[in-house]
Amino acid sequence: MYTINQSEIGQWVDLLEEKGAARLHALSQLGRIGVRARGHRSLRRGSLHNAARSFLTSADQAQLLEALSDSAPVVRREAAFVLGELGGETAISALGRLIADPNADVRLIAVDALAKIGGPQAVQALSQTTHDDSELVRARAVHALGQLGRGEQGPEVKPIRETLTRIREGDASAYVRDAAREALVALKGEDVGVSTHILEPL
Amino acid sequence: MILSDKLRILRLISEQPFEEQEAEVLRRLCQEGGLYTERMIERLGLSQIVLLLSQWHACFRKSLSRGGITSLSAPPRGRGLEPRPTVLCAFTSVLDRVVDQAALDQLFPWAAGLMGLSPDELLERAARHAMSGRNSQGGSLSAVVHDPLDVVAALLYFFHHPPALKPVIGNLTLRHQLEAFLAELPPGQLRQVLGGASAVAADILAELEVEARFYTLYHSPAQAQRHGPLARRLDLEPGQITYRPAQRVGTYDAASLTLAHPTASSIAFVYQEGFTLGNVQAPQADGVIFRRAPQSKNEERPWDRIRLHPARGQAVALSAPDAEDEWLWLPGFVRWWVEGSTLHLAFADEETVRRIAADHHYLILSGLSPATFAPREGGAAKELAAQMCSLAEGEATLHLELGGAVPEETIAPLAEAIGGMVPSAGINDNELALLTSLSDFWVPISLNRSAVFQRYQRAVALTQRLGLQRLYVHGNDVDLILRQNGSPEAMRREIQADLFAKGVVVLAILQRSLEDWPSHAIQLAPVLLWKGFQALIAFAWDLVDQRGRDETLFKGLVESGYALADSPEGYAVAVVPVMWPTLPPGVYPGGAGDICSSVSLVYAGF
Numbered sequence: 001m002y003t004i005n006q007s008e009i010g011q012w013v014d015l016l017e018e019k020g021a022a023r024l025h026a027l028s029q030l031g032r033i034g035v036r037a038r039g040h041r042s043l044r045r046g047s048l049h050n051a052a053r054s055f056l057t058s059a060d061q062a063q064l065l066e067a068l069s070d071s072a073p074v075v076r077r078e079a080a081f082v083l084g085e086l087g088g089e090t091a092i093s094a095l096g097r098l099i100a101d102p103n104a105d106v107r108l109i110a111v112d113a114l115a116k117i118g119g120p121q122a123v124q125a126l127s128q129t130t131h132d133d134s135e136l137v138r139a140r141a142v143h144a145l146g147q148l149g150r151g152e153q154g155p156e157v158k159p160i161r162e163t164l165t166r167i168r169e170g171d172a173s174a175y176v177r178d179a180a181r182e183a184l185v186a187l188k189g190e191d192v193g194v195s196t197h198i199l200e201p202l
Numbered sequence: 203m204i205l206s207d208k209l210r211i212l213r214l215i216s217e218q219p220f221e222e223q224e225a226e227v228l229r230r231l232c233q234e235g236g237l238y239t240e241r242m243i244e245r246l247g248l249s250q251i252v253l254l255l256s257q258w259h260a261c262f263r264k265s266l267s268r269g270g271i272t273s274l275s276a277p278p279r280g281r282g283l284e285p286r287p288t289v290l291c292a293f294t295s296v297l298d299r300v301v302d303q304a305a306l307d308q309l310f311p312w313a314a315g316l317m318g319l320s321p322d323e324l325l326e327r328a329a330r331h332a333m334s335g336r337n338s339q340g341g342s343l344s345a346v347v348h349d350p351l352d353v354v355a356a357l358l359y360f361f362h363h364p365p366a367l368k369p370v371i372g373n374l375t376l377r378h379q380l381e382a383f384l385a386e387l388p389p390g391q392l393r394q395v396l397g398g399a400s401a402v403a404a405d406i407l408a409e410l411e412v413e414a415r416f417y418t419l420y421h422s423p424a425q426a427q428r429h430g431p432l433a434r435r436l437d438l439e440p441g442q443i444t445y446r447p448a449q450r451v452g453t454y455d456a457a458s459l460t461l462a463h464p465t466a467s468s469i470a471f472v473y474q475e476g477f478t479l480g481n482v483q484a485p486q487a488d489g490v491i492f493r494r495a496p497q498s499k500n501e502e503r504p505w506d507r508i509r510l511h512p513a514r515g516q517a518v519a520l521s522a523p524d525a526e527d528e529w530l531w532l533p534g535f536v537r538w539w540v541e542g543s544t545l546h547l548a549f550a551d552e553e554t555v556r557r558i559a560a561d562h563h564y565l566i567l568s569g570l571s572p573a574t575f576a577p578r579e580g581g582a583a584k585e586l587a588a589q590m591c592s593l594a595e596g597e598a599t600l601h602l603e604l605g606g607a608v609p610e611e612t613i614a615p616l617a618e619a620i621g622g623m624v625p626s627a628g629i630n631d632n633e634l635a636l637l638t639s640l641s642d643f644w645v646p647i648s649l650n651r652s653a654v655f656q657r658y659q660r661a662v663a664l665t666q667r668l669g670l671q672r673l674y675v676h677g678n679d680v681d682l683i684l685r686q687n688g689s690p691e692a693m694r695r696e697i698q699a700d701l702f703a704k705g706v707v708v709l710a711i712l713q714r715s716l717e718d719w720p721s722h723a724i725q726l727a728p729v730l731l732w733k734g735f736q737a738l739i740a741f742a743w744d745l746v747d748q749r750g751r752d753e754t755l756f757k758g759l760v761e762s763g764y765a766l767a768d769s770p771e772g773y774a775v776a777v778v779p780v781m782w783p784t785l786p787p788g789v790y791p792g793g794a795g796d797i798c799s800s801v802s803l804v805y806a807g808f
Binding site: 031074075077080109112175178 | 221232257260
């Protein structure tokens with residue numbers, strides 16, 4: 001079982017002040033810690049958040065959020081990946097802004113990160129990406145909406161269902177329409193797979 | 203099962219939740235990806251793994267969706283044939299008797315008993331043979347086995363020298379001993395399935411609403427009854443070609459009797475990784491297939507002489523096999539009949555072969571290797587080469603599924619027979635390595651590059667040597683597809699066809715092994731294999747370095763799966779991570795690669 005090490009995290013967070021390749025490297029290493037912390041359980045959600053967030057000062061978190069504005073798309077998307085591992089309300093709003101990024105790769109990683117974090121705010125942000133130019137981004141968002149709302153019955157699910165129904169009926173891409181159809185099935189809780197809950201952000 | 207049901211099952215497989223699969227591939231690449239993956243993470247970040255997995259998952263889904271399949275199914279144009287693709291698969295059909303690990307455990311005491319040796323002595327001797335690669339008569343263990351000791355030695359040899367090839371059972375005594383071994387197995391330890399890439403591919407294609415036919419020299423009741431209802435068998439009769447249902451048994455007349463064709467069969471010893479024979483462990487899953495000549499059911503054959511009729515010229519006498527029930531098998535379009543005490547084998551003439559070609563959009567020929575074209579008794583190889591010329595003259599797409607070679611052989615007979623005539627070929631990655639290591643075939647390999655890139659270099663060399671326009675190399679990690687000057691659209695379609703072919707072949711393999719196969723199919727385990735993505739990443743960096751390019755080429759290649767040629771005469775290459783589920787126990791995957799190759803050709807739009 002991998003144990004998250006505070007000094008290791010600190011070492012990489014300190015490097016976030018750098019620019020270019022060094023910053024990317026630091027972000028990748030933080031992301032790697034998150035992946036490693038998942039262990040052999042192939043969980044969709046990272047395990048970094050519980051331990052790591054308590055190790056991060058607000059200054060550290062600000063560094064991470066600042067990386068989302070880096071001029072290099074590769075750095076922005078790597079930062080989005082790490083924030084997806086870390087979770088938290090602040091991350092959601094920052095990632096929510098990233099879904100308007102001009103780079104489709106960045107938007108896709110942001111969608112994935114929001115899907116990992118979950119919660120009503122993430123759902124709201126994901127719903128906005130269903131008009132994205134990239135069918136890949138739309139399909140990932142649609143799938144995430146189905147997963148996050150799986151089995152839920154409350155009023156929060158109604159807008160998700162409406163969004164997914166609209167996409168199933170009208171999206172230009174058959175791939176996205178198929179994803180919406182499956183997401184609607186998942187909403188009904190018919191597919192028993194990963195257990196996630198809409199109202200429980202990381 | 204009708205097509206729509208199969209497609210529905212395919213879709214269900216593709217719709218399995220993918221988060222777990224992606225997370226596992228991400229974790230493995232992150233922790234065990236090696237230097238190439240580390241280089242990718244350093245330059246493009248960890249999120250690049252997520253991006254490429256997203257792209258490939260979408261590609262996989264689209265390839266198995268109804269829309270994707272419809273887009274692949276565009277009928278070939280015209281030529282007066284019916285609008286759907288018309289395909290002929292030749293020449294292989296065989297009854298595979300499959301023995302798995304439980305029965306293999308009994309092989310060791312069986313062999314020791316027959317050889318009059320203690321188990322320790324048997325193991326020691328078999329290990330010595332395996333070390334040298336030689337059988338008990340000094341020949342190649344890969345080519346022929348003569349006694350039970352050779353059988354054990356061949357298994358040990360192939361444990362460490364994959365791929366397991368198909369040695370011939372060299373004499374009647376050993377054949378009887380092996381038959382007795384099979385006969386004594388408890389119920390359930392021996393399964394009989396339809397094998398031979400041509401027969402199986404025709405069945406699969408027919409279920410996909412392709413007009414699929416196959417040709418094979420003999421078509422016994424045991425083979426016929428294992429076919430589906432849709433495929434047809436090409437039958438050569440004097441002056442005419444007929445297409446009969448594959449389920450109809452082949453018969454011939456002899457001495458006023460109508461008799462059934464003999465059965466071409468093999469014995470396949472299949473093992474999983476970690477299986478031990480004696481104290482030797484198999485490092486990977488594989489299976490050794492011991493080939494046997496076609497055999498009459500009643501252990502007798504109604505002839506004792508053979509005459510071979512070339513397309514032109516005088517008939518020649520061939521020596522008959524020693525065993526009373528053995529028949530001769532020849533590759534090529536050959537009509538045969540029994541008259542008096544003579545088996546006559548007549549190679550179809552040019553006109554007949556041209557008509558066969560004209561009847562089809564695709565001609566897929568399996569069971570061919572350098573040995574097939576090596577000079578042999580009666581000039582049969584020359585006759586086959588002449589038939590290849592006639593087939594190539596027509597408009598049908600000619601595709602050869604190539605087999606491997608043993609080190610003693612040379613590439614020359616194959617290159618001379620088909621060089622520049624055959625546009626498309628398929629081969630297993632390990633067989634590609636064997637073929638491109640022959641003494642008369644020197645291939646410049648960059649030893650400092652990854653294994654998959656070296657495979658690519660071998661593939662390019664083979665493509666050039668045989669004058670191919672397309673080569674499909676099937677492997678366990680990635681499939682490589684080379685297309686001479688292939689366009690982006692052509693390469694995307696190749697990838698889609700390959701993924702689709704894998705899906706339908708998985709279903710066909712389940713179907714032939716398990717009665718309740720649909721329920722197994724729906725529960726199939728994850729199909730995204732991290733080793734495939736690791737190989738794709740390694741290949742992409744090596745290509746970038748070879749061409750002196752930057753990360754743009756790398757990123758494009760790992761996400762799209764293809765790179766275009768860098769010169770007008772060069773080859774575009776597709777690198778497709780193998781998406782293959784863990785099959786339930788007892789499922790025999792023999793021939794899957796060759797069959798995928800055939801199916802993907804028809805859908806690749808080549």
